[in-house]
Amino acid sequence: MAITILRRLLAAVGVLLLISLFTFMIFFWLSPDPAVQICGKTCTPERIDQIRSQLGLDLPFWQQYWQFLSGIFTGRTYGEGAAAITCAAPCLGFSFQTNESVTDMIVARMPVSVTLAVGAAALWLLAGIGGGLLSAVKQGTGWDRAVMTTALAGISLPNYFVALLLQYLLVVQLRWLPFPQSVTFTEDPLLWFQSYLMPWLVLAFGYAAMYSRIVRTNVIDTLGQNFMRTAKAKGLDAPVVLRRHALRPSLTPVVTLFGMDFAGLLGGALITETVFGLNGVGKLTADSIAKNDQPVIMGVTLLAAALVVVANILVDVTYTYLDPRVRVKSA
Amino acid sequence: MSTVPSELAVETEPKGVLPTGSAPTPARRVISTLRKSPAVVFSVCVIVFIVLLAVFAPVLAAITGWDPYEFDPTAIDSDLGGVPIGPFGGISSSHWLGVEPGNGRDILVRIAYGARVSLMIAVSATLITTTFGVVLGMVAGFFGGLADQIISRVMDFLMAFPSLIFMIALLSALPAGNRPALLVLVLSIFGWPYTARVIRGQAMSLRNSEFVEAARASGARPVKIVFREVLPNLRGTIIVLATLAVPSYIGTEAGLSFLGVGVMPPTPSWGQMISTAVGWYAVDPMFFLIPGTFLFLTVFAFTVLGDNLRRVLDAGDAA
Amino acid sequence: MSLTAPRTISIPVAGSTLLEVDHLTVTFPTSSGPVEVVKDASFRVESGDTLGIVGESGSGKSMTSLAIMGLLPRGGTATGSIRLNGHELLGRSDREMRRVRGDKVAMVFQDPLSSLNPYYTVGLQIEEAYRAHNGGSRRDARRVTIEALERVRIADASRRVDHYPHQFSGGMRQRIMIAMALCLEPDLLIADEPTTALDVTVQAQILELLADLQRETGTGMIFITHDLAVVSQVAQDVLVMKDGEQVEAGTAEQVFSNPRAAYTRALLAALPRIDDPFDELKGTSR
Ligand SMILES: Nc1ncnc2c1ncn2[C@@H]1O[C@H](COP(=O)(O)OP(=O)(O)OP(=O)(O)O)[C@@H](O)[C@H]1O
Ligand SMILES: [Mg+2]
Numbered sequence: 001m002a003i004t005i006l007r008r009l010l011a012a013v014g015v016l017l018l019i020s021l022f023t024f025m026i027f028f029w030l031s032p033d034p035a036v037q038i039c040g041k042t043c044t045p046e047r048i049d050q051i052r053s054q055l056g057l058d059l060p061f062w063q064q065y066w067q068f069l070s071g072i073f074t075g076r077t078y079g080e081g082a083a084a085i086t087c088a089a090p091c092l093g094f095s096f097q098t099n100e101s102v103t104d105m106i107v108a109r110m111p112v113s114v115t116l117a118v119g120a121a122a123l124w125l126l127a128g129i130g131g132g133l134l135s136a137v138k139q140g141t142g143w144d145r146a147v148m149t150t151a152l153a154g155i156s157l158p159n160y161f162v163a164l165l166l167q168y169l170l171v172v173q174l175r176w177l178p179f180p181q182s183v184t185f186t187e188d189p190l191l192w193f194q195s196y197l198m199p200w201l202v203l204a205f206g207y208a209a210m211y212s213r214i215v216r217t218n219v220i221d222t223l224g225q226n227f228m229r230t231a232k233a234k235g236l237d238a239p240v241v242l243r244r245h246a247l248r249p250s251l252t253p254v255v256t257l258f259g260m261d262f263a264g265l266l267g268g269a270l271i272t273e274t275v276f277g278l279n280g281v282g283k284l285t286a287d288s289i290a291k292n293d294q295p296v297i298m299g300v301t302l303l304a305a306a307l308v309v310v311a312n313i314l315v316d317v318t319y320t321y322l323d324p325r326v327r328v329k330s331a
Numbered sequence: 332m333s334t335v336p337s338e339l340a341v342e343t344e345p346k347g348v349l350p351t352g353s354a355p356t357p358a359r360r361v362i363s364t365l366r367k368s369p370a371v372v373f374s375v376c377v378i379v380f381i382v383l384l385a386v387f388a389p390v391l392a393a394i395t396g397w398d399p400y401e402f403d404p405t406a407i408d409s410d411l412g413g414v415p416i417g418p419f420g421g422i423s424s425s426h427w428l429g430v431e432p433g434n435g436r437d438i439l440v441r442i443a444y445g446a447r448v449s450l451m452i453a454v455s456a457t458l459i460t461t462t463f464g465v466v467l468g469m470v471a472g473f474f475g476g477l478a479d480q481i482i483s484r485v486m487d488f489l490m491a492f493p494s495l496i497f498m499i500a501l502l503s504a505l506p507a508g509n510r511p512a513l514l515v516l517v518l519s520i521f522g523w524p525y526t527a528r529v530i531r532g533q534a535m536s537l538r539n540s541e542f543v544e545a546a547r548a549s550g551a552r553p554v555k556i557v558f559r560e561v562l563p564n565l566r567g568t569i570i571v572l573a574t575l576a577v578p579s580y581i582g583t584e585a586g587l588s589f590l591g592v593g594v595m596p597p598t599p600s601w602g603q604m605i606s607t608a609v610g611w612y613a614v615d616p617m618f619f620l621i622p623g624t625f626l627f628l629t630v631f632a633f634t635v636l637g638d639n640l641r642r643v644l645d646a647g648d649a650a
Numbered sequence: 651m652s653l654t655a656p657r658t659i660s661i662p663v664a665g666s667t668l669l670e671v672d673h674l675t676v677t678f679p680t681s682s683g684p685v686e687v688v689k690d691a692s693f694r695v696e697s698g699d700t701l702g703i704v705g706e707s708g709s710g711k712s713m714t715s716l717a718i719m720g721l722l723p724r725g726g727t728a729t730g731s732i733r734l735n736g737h738e739l740l741g742r743s744d745r746e747m748r749r750v751r752g753d754k755v756a757m758v759f760q761d762p763l764s765s766l767n768p769y770y771t772v773g774l775q776i777e778e779a780y781r782a783h784n785g786g787s788r789r790d791a792r793r794v795t796i797e798a799l800e801r802v803r804i805a806d807a808s809r810r811v812d813h814y815p816h817q818f819s820g821g822m823r824q825r826i827m828i829a830m831a832l833c834l835e836p837d838l839l840i841a842d843e844p845t846t847a848l849d850v851t852v853q854a855q856i857l858e859l860l861a862d863l864q865r866e867t868g869t870g871m872i873f874i875t876h877d878l879a880v881v882s883q884v885a886q887d888v889l890v891m892k893d894g895e896q897v898e899a900g901t902a903e904q905v906f907s908n909p910r911a912a913y914t915r916a917l918l919a920a921l922p923r924i925d926d927p928f929d930e931l932k933g934t935s936r
Contacts, residue, residue, distance in 0.1 A: 233757050
């Protein structure tokens, strides 16, 4: 067991290294020179060279990559002397456009993203599992068709479109909700909730649609299993049969899926945060793209990759625990 | 030139003379089943309509008299900051779906040209990912061994990627250049493993099936078995996967364009139109409703069609 | 065709008719029209007796028993009459059938691996069956479960009770299914090929166990098998099925010594000892 986990960890580190390498290569070779950007409009070639050597941009690729990597673990210093800028230990880079370390920028915006992600995840699990169960148990009825048609429409709707629709309907037309504002829970709980409600819904609905389809398939699959027949043959009550014997086999695979989707939320949050002006990591990314602030984009990309890789391991471990066939080796 | 005859000999080997292993579901039966479903008929109509719109976009421009890049200052109210004149976003006999606020470009014509870009990108990416996915998936699944090891590792790696973020990073780093081509490239790089994974699984189970055994026993070369015996049996799966890939690429492209890293202005694209509409949604909701509806209907239609194809073809397999 | 002929060989249990099945037909809708997988089957089971149902694969044996349990697969419908202790079972609501299942009729299913839920220990799966009908504490249920496992000769039952189905061998799973049925003490036990996966010694043990159970509790039994030799050991009455039809029905003695259907004769001819199979019945089972 320990060896398996160790191997998984090593593989994960390998994947992260590869991803960081790819990301670094892309920005190294493909994108415009950051020194030119830093220097601004009126700039002499000498000044550009100066900036480059200060930031180590004139070093060969591998050296720069190594600086970047070691910066993550030991921190790094840009430039020398009085103008030197230090970037503390988990240094994912430094944005010269905002004069902030990328790590600080991300950390500062994390609470908003986490709030968004957790709320949306709760919503989509509730709606997805509920809808899928309803659909499966009432298979072939109007309920089933209604849920599945909604789900199909749900996976086809782009979330930015839904965001605009909701905002137009609920805020502009019906005035049921105020314009989303950036308040913390402690400042004004009601406004906080009202501000997050639409972002939660928007981020959740696509996943909810997908999950209800998957849960339905799993439940129907499980209901057809022979052990369900055994459970009924024992004379158990229908709810017990469903709750105890059908739910666990149907929902265990959803755990894996959920872990991966939750870790991959940064992508979805990007659009949602941008549309609603929520100042989270997603919006930070979108803004950095607009400004072509490469260190930030790279930092976020790495963070997103790390989240997915870590989630992968966690999910595997969890799954081992949840499925006795994996947990307990045959006697 | 002495090699020519032997090449010809290979080329002229009898095709389709020997009965293939198992009869694929007859296309006619599938079509007749699908025709009974109103949802499918509706989807096909939508798809045909969008395709016609894309193909005849220049004709439409000629008929309406509006070029997709042409400003129409008379259609907007510059005193109100450029809001379209008239109800529903400036819908009139001259602008059938209204105009864009701010510059008065004709929405219908831009939608039609946007459909061109969207469909072209999605269909190209689908063709590429399907080809690569099928070939690599079959190689991995049918031959196993080292080839499978390598292909599977690469697939795992690509699928473990936070692909949306990475696509954004990649596209934001890439120079402007030919955006649609870049989009196709990026979509293809991250898209093929999803096809390959399914194909690999099916090829693996086909590897041990009777008719493949029979072909092998008769001394057929592996490559020939793959294309003559395995590929025809994967036809249904490939059709379903491709049909479902199209809407996912349309959606992703629109999302990327919405975020400003996809199709660049002035080239029209649905995602980009919705993105521009964010600033106007309160005063001119038609500007996001129209492209949004087109986007939704297109993705929805392809998804419904793919879903139903899968249902029918699966049932065909079981029978 | 019903088994009303007086039996000459029978165990001396006060036989009252436990199960009466008349004109049972099981139908499935298919794309090419409805298909009858059981056609007009009629038979009786007396308490304390065993009815053996024999027939090739796909002959409708399992469907007959599932119809009695009211557990036909989706789409399947049963017509005719199934009376248990004189009460009609067909046409009852699922809720009413739930009180019959497990309590009055228990079934040992054919495929023991897929018939056990992989996510729960075998102990829990037997306990819940026991508690559904007898109530009582978990402690009691566990004790009964361990006893039942011991009766089906699962070694080290008090430890094995906490194991999961995949940790047992095929034959052990089959015995676990039997243990589950045993602790329910049903009036009628349906065993669908309970000994197919077992080797001869274990098979003999299981058959003996079922016979013991029957002697103790007077349970009536339907024993489904491919194997005529096994039938000759356990059954007083025999029903032979082919393609959903009941081709032969009678007491074991009648069927073995004087088969009427050509199909039964062919089956008997395939037995190793054709000369007097009925001798074997006398010799081994009592
Ligand atoms: N869900 C279903 N729908 C339609 N037909 C079915 C269904 N399930 C079973 N059948 C058919 O019913 C017939 C009888 O099946 P049954 O399981 O009773 O056979 P069996 O005698 O128990 O065979 P075996 O010895 O292999 O267990 C078979 O021909 C089978 O194809
Ligand atoms: Mg059977």
